[in-house]
Amino acid sequence: MERRMGSKAKMSGFPEWLPEQELVQARVLQILREQFGLHGFTPLHLRSVEPVEVLTSKGEDADKEIYGVQRLAAEPGTAAKLGLHFDLTVPMARYVMQNRGSLVFPFRRYQIAPCWRGERPQMGRYREFIQADIDIIGEGSLDPMYDAEMVWLLAHVMKALPIPAVQLYVNNRKLLEGLYRGFGIEDITTALRIVDKLDKIGADKTIELMVEAGIATATAQRCIEVANIEAQDASLRETIGAFGVSNDLVEEGLRELVAVLEYGHGGGVTAALRIARGLDYYTGTVVEGVLESHPKAGSVCSGGRYDNLAGDGKVKLPGMGVSVGVTRIMALCFHHGLLEASPKKTTADVLVIVHDDESVSQSHAVARQLRERGVACVVSHRASAYGKQIQWAEKVGIEYVWFPPRKGGEHEVKNIRSGEQAAADPSAWTPR
């Protein structure tokens, strides 16, 4: 059966990296796993597919971006009962509900996995993308202190990655809702959606839209004043106090938000009251991070508190989680040249030269000896001229070329960057 795999065209929204890029991403993933592990989060792999009801129950218009999954042989015209998850939080909530009897709370886990959304692709926005998601779930209740800890953890993790600086912005939905209620706004969701466009369309247009939605001009103006607030410390209390709105939501939201700010970031996290985004299951703290150098490229990490995602009438399983948009980060960094692609296109550090067809097995023996000691290497694919073999090593970014002994001579290693060549012992030599 002769069939060529795929077409040469890229599939929009399904990014695939080159080896040198993939190696950089692998490093990023490794750091994320190390950091998450350091904080006691357990890696947990959950399935990619969920019943459609599970995926849609917590997001109103999320259904149109969900990819349905069914057998090719399914009855034509039938709606898919299964869908690919669009984030890692919703499946995790389902899992925690199902296994709550076997889990120990507060439950911490992380998962790094692809997610799928059927949106129109663009730079940094894909239909398949890797997300690194980390959550902590409480049983009955979850101390607001965890909100602060998770935001701190997110800031810490982003700093540990080999990427340009990320600025984190936090807000609190209780605070916003409390203020908006205090202003007399009833349809909070609509108001927030409009205000969220402030950056793009400007204040005048925003007010116009709000008035169209039945909000008084003066009220709309106050909303915009709120949206413009930024703070890095408890001075936020006075700023908010000036609006003269006092209710439980405002008090609670303010307390939580200030707690996040004061968790020891030293100003690394900014409260920005314009941040209203995130999936709509968030109930309190919300956080969002952008690359300082490219804030308009969208958020590269985000998260928040969700008190009602998991649990039913009887059990309450509130959670706090954040996730890192690995694919978006990689795409932005590659596109804008924000980080060096790996100089290497392979994991090998050494290329073992093959002198001639008769000594191939000798070269393989050297390679085995090196690998036993953890030195990554490959044997040259062809006993061509040394220059050709060295050239191949150069092309894939291998720094060392190993010459097995000839005619009873010694092993030699050449560093092809420096040009240095010297005798070496395969049972002792290590790169660098």
Place this chain on the structure above:
RNA sequence: GCGGGCGUAGCUCAGUCGGUUAGAGCGCCGGUUUGUGGUACCGGAAGUCGUGGGUUCAAAUCCCAUCGCCCGCCCCA
């Protein structure tokens, strides 16, 4: 889902008021260099001009359709 742009060699593109065998740079392969790369010079391979149809003596070029990719909106990692 709505709006706009673009599909010519592996990559980036030139060529388009229709006219002989469709070009460049980079990359790739080979040679100068009788087995130790990177530079330089010389040579070579490589294209159903996205696809289908139409107009014409003649289409990469004009018309229609279709598919794909990219950008903006929406939304979000």
